[in-house]
Structure formats: C-alpha cells, structure tokens
Amino acid sequence: MTNSSSDNGNPFQIEIFPSRLVRPATAKELLNEISKIDGIIRAFIQGPRLPTEVPYGPAKGSVVNHGSREHVKVGDVDIELSIMVGRIRLEIEHEDVKIKLREVCERVLPFGFEIREGLFIPKKQTISDYAKRGPGADPKFLGLYDPKSKPDKQITILNSEENEA
Amino acid sequence: MAYEPQFYPGATSVAENRRKHMSGDVEKLREISDDDLTTVLGHRAPGTDYPSTHPPLAEMGEPECSIREIVEPTPGAKAGDRIRYVQFVDSMYNAPATPYFRSYNASINFRGVDPGTLSGRQVVEARERDMEELAKFQIETEMTCPALSSLRGATVHGHSLRLQEDGVMFDMLERTVLENGYIVAVKDQVGRPIDKKVNMGKPMSEEEAAKRTTIYRVDNVPYRSDSEVIEWVHRVFEQRTKYGFQPL
Structure with missing residues (x-):
C-alpha cells in the first residue's frame, strides 16, 4: 500500500x-x-x-x-x-x-x-522559468506567476514576517 | 394511414424532450416582445424597418423557373431582407436544449434557415425576419431557460464551466444578470450595452431543468438507461460501417 x-x-x-x-x-x-x-x-x-x-x-x-x-x-x-x-x-x-x-x-x-x-x-523550474529568472529565483514564487508577467501584479504576500514587524 | 414522423427513439424523459424539440411541439413558457427581441439581437434599432439587400421579389421580375414556381419564398426572402444571425449557448448543466437539437428544431420546423452546429454554440443564419421568428420561438418556449441558455454572438465561453453561485451560466461579458428572481439582459448579443433592460424571464428551478433537458447525464438520466436509444445507435453505427465496407 x-x-x-x-x-x-x-x-x-x-x-x-x-x-x-x-x-x-x-x-x-x-x-x-x-x-x-x-x-x-x-x-x-x-x-x-x-x-x-x-x-x-x-x-x-x-x-x-x-x-x-x-x-x-x-x-x-x-x-x-x-x-x-x-x-x-x-x-x-x-x-x-x-x-x-x-x-x-x-x-x-x-x-x-x-x-x-x-x-x-510546480516545485521545479521549467525551462521558461529558468530562462526568465535564472538559477537564483525564489522557489516560493515558482509556478505562481506567468514568466512574461510581473510578479508584484499577480502575487500578494500575506502574514509575512515583514508585514508583522 | 398518414405517415407520422417518430423523430427519436427512447422511453426516458430526455428522449421525450428530444422528440418535442425536433417536432416543434414545445410548451410556451414566456413572452418576449418584438422590440425586446430586436434589442437583444442588436442587428437594428427597435421599431425601425428591416433594411434590405435587394428590392422585393415581386418588383424584381424573377426569371422563369419551375422550382421558383413550386417553392414559395419565405417572408424575409420576399421582402429582400439582409441575412442576419442568432447564436445560442446552452450550458452542459441540464440546459433544456443542446446545439444539435436547436439545429434539428430549426431545420425541421422553419424554412430558409441555415443552422450551424458547434460543440458549445449554435448559430442560425437566415433572412432577418425569418431569423427573428425562429429566435422568438426558441426563446419563448421550453427550449430555453434564461439562466442556463443565452444569446451570445461573440465570446461564447461558459457552456462547459460550472454554474455561478446563483445558478446562472458564466458569461465573461455579463450580458444578463439575475435581478429579483428574473434574468435581465443589460447588453445585446455581442456585449454592447443596451438603453433599456430586457426581461428574459424567470430561470427554471434545478428540478424543472432536469425534467426538461435534452441532455443525458449520469447525475440525471444516464444514456445507458435508455436501451431503445442504445439499440438504434448501435444499428446506425453497424449499418454505416457495413455500407462503407466495399470489398473488391
């Protein structure tokens, strides 16, 4: 099983x-x-x-x-x-x-x-992701936005440590 | 004994509804005025004359032709109307009609129409007043539920999506809205805002839609439960396969 x-x-x-x-x-x-x-x-x-x-x-x-x-x-x-x-x-x-x-x-x-x-x-970068963002991209943002768009338009960060400080 | 067409096999409610749609023997559920219909179709301003592409046939002097003598022209053709279209979208969630059965209904019961059957939408092209006659018939009768079917000339997306929370089929242009229990059109077929809101009628309840639908669904009337339909579909498939097989 x-x-x-x-x-x-x-x-x-x-x-x-x-x-x-x-x-x-x-x-x-x-x-x-x-x-x-x-x-x-x-x-x-x-x-x-x-x-x-x-x-x-x-x-x-x-x-x-x-x-x-x-x-x-x-x-x-x-x-x-x-x-x-x-x-x-x-x-x-x-x-x-x-x-x-x-x-x-x-x-x-x-x-x-x-x-x-x-x-x-997705948990792994696709080739398009890699081409757009390179090897140092934040893995948390993976798959959350289209490689052609800007992340700040499509991603909202809630309850982060910075927000709480 | 005079021949009576049987239209469609089957003993279930879905088969019975399919026979109704094909024969045109459908129940009238609501009224929509001519001006309201013209407004939602959006081809001309309500109350104006039908624009024409050629003079009336009576004035044109037609050539001698035995076929023209046999076939009476439709009112639209007689007057020289433009060809215009009406396009319906029916939800997969128990909408009363489907593109195929709208086309059967149009082809069997109306003259001078050119139905186009697609997976998610059904378009009919005809002379303007002939098209309006068909559109009025299909909108006013049990072939249409205002919440589960709609007139969409462009941007037809929505028929295969889940319904909205309020039970209305999704429309990204929001041509119709649910107001006080009635579906009200606020835009025409292609999404242009209209001056006067048009009441398209009361949506069917879930139970009524399930009763009036022509769609076989596992969660309503499953296709496999209609043995007569299955038998005839098998027969059609078998015979056309054998007919197509032509050994040397």
Whole structure:
C-alpha cells in the first residue's frame, strides 16, 4: 500500500474545488478565513478570466464592467479579483491545516466542494522559468506567476514576517 | 394511414424532450416582445424597418423557373431582407436544449434557415425576419431557460464551466444578470450595452431543468438507461460501417 504525500511530514498540496463558481462576497469570506489559518505556505487562485474590455467581436474595446470583478480585502491587503474564483490550490505544512480548511469550506461553501490532494503548483523550474529568472529565483514564487508577467501584479504576500514587524 | 414522423427513439424523459424539440411541439413558457427581441439581437434599432439587400421579389421580375414556381419564398426572402444571425449557448448543466437539437428544431420546423452546429454554440443564419421568428420561438418556449441558455454572438465561453453561485451560466461579458428572481439582459448579443433592460424571464428551478433537458447525464438520466436509444445507435453505427465496407 502506498502512503499519501500528507503522511511523510513534508509540505504537500491540496486543491479546493467548489461545485459552483464563487461570487466575490463568498470569495472574500473564504479567502479571509483561509488567511487566518496557520501553516499555509502558498496559495493559488484560479478561475475564468473577467476582462475589463470586450476582447473581440463587433463590441471589441467596449467596457465590460463585470459585477464579479471586485476589490476584496484579505487581511490588510487589497486584491483586485480579475477572475471568478473557481479553485484554490494551496501548499500546506501538515494534515491539521487540511482539516481546518475543510471546516472553513463546509461553513462558507454551502453549495458543495471537493478537496483533492496532489501536485498542483510546480516545485521545479521549467525551462521558461529558468530562462526568465535564472538559477537564483525564489522557489516560493515558482509556478505562481506567468514568466512574461510581473510578479508584484499577480502575487500578494500575506502574514509575512515583514508585514508583522 | 398518414405517415407520422417518430423523430427519436427512447422511453426516458430526455428522449421525450428530444422528440418535442425536433417536432416543434414545445410548451410556451414566456413572452418576449418584438422590440425586446430586436434589442437583444442588436442587428437594428427597435421599431425601425428591416433594411434590405435587394428590392422585393415581386418588383424584381424573377426569371422563369419551375422550382421558383413550386417553392414559395419565405417572408424575409420576399421582402429582400439582409441575412442576419442568432447564436445560442446552452450550458452542459441540464440546459433544456443542446446545439444539435436547436439545429434539428430549426431545420425541421422553419424554412430558409441555415443552422450551424458547434460543440458549445449554435448559430442560425437566415433572412432577418425569418431569423427573428425562429429566435422568438426558441426563446419563448421550453427550449430555453434564461439562466442556463443565452444569446451570445461573440465570446461564447461558459457552456462547459460550472454554474455561478446563483445558478446562472458564466458569461465573461455579463450580458444578463439575475435581478429579483428574473434574468435581465443589460447588453445585446455581442456585449454592447443596451438603453433599456430586457426581461428574459424567470430561470427554471434545478428540478424543472432536469425534467426538461435534452441532455443525458449520469447525475440525471444516464444514456445507458435508455436501451431503445442504445439499440438504434448501435444499428446506425453497424449499418454505416457495413455500407462503407466495399470489398473488391
């Protein structure tokens, strides 16, 4: 019998997969609850993109004003949601964090969800990552942003030692 | 005895709904006015005349042709209307129609239409007033649930995604919104804002959508549970394989 990755004491990754696409109010509550849990190393929010302008067709360039593209405050940090939250992937330190996350999800996501364990955020650099960032790149940021984009636009640091000081 | 088309095999509710869509014998659930329809389609301003690409056929003097004598032109063709389109997107989460059944409905029950069937969307091109007749029919009847189906001329993304928390199919341009229990269109088919909001009707409940859908789903009516459909699909596959096999 094989052991799951959560049995060996090393950090492991889980994915919260809600049964519905989450509106900003629920996303805000969920992210705030998650940010209060200790033992989360990094998290990744994924979902369908909400553009600010119509990207193609006869209305190309018109303003979209999507009701779900909102600023949400997680802890002390203001984040603009440019997607509708579809799944949250987390790297966590131990099994207890997963139990706490399940409790939070049961409370905040009444329409149902799944929690899966697996490898969702890359742990090794790809060739593109290496070409863009070189050998000295911070491994914590791996897989959290596109090599072509700027990290400060896509990554938010919560509960860091610098923030607390 | 006169021939009665059977349309589709099967004993389940899904098979029955498929027969309804194909035969056009569907229940009318809501009303949408002509002006509202014109507004959401976005091809011309509501209340204006239909622009034309050629003079009415009666004024043109058509050449002598036996086929033209047999086939009565559609009202749109008679008036010389432009060709315009309507495009529907139906969610995979128990939307009443699917692209195939919208196309069957259009081809069997309407004249002068050119349906295009794609995996996630279904487009019909026709003379403007013929297209509007079809669009009105499909929107007003049980073929459409305003929350699970929508008119999307461009940026059709959403049919295969999970529904939003409020049970509405995702639309990145947010052409429709749920207001006081009704789906209200705030943009036209392609995402241009419209002056007047258009009430598209009340969404179906989850139970009603499951009852009216033409989609076989494991969590509703599984395909394998309809033995008559399976038998006929096997027969069609077997016969077309044998027909295609031509030994020297």
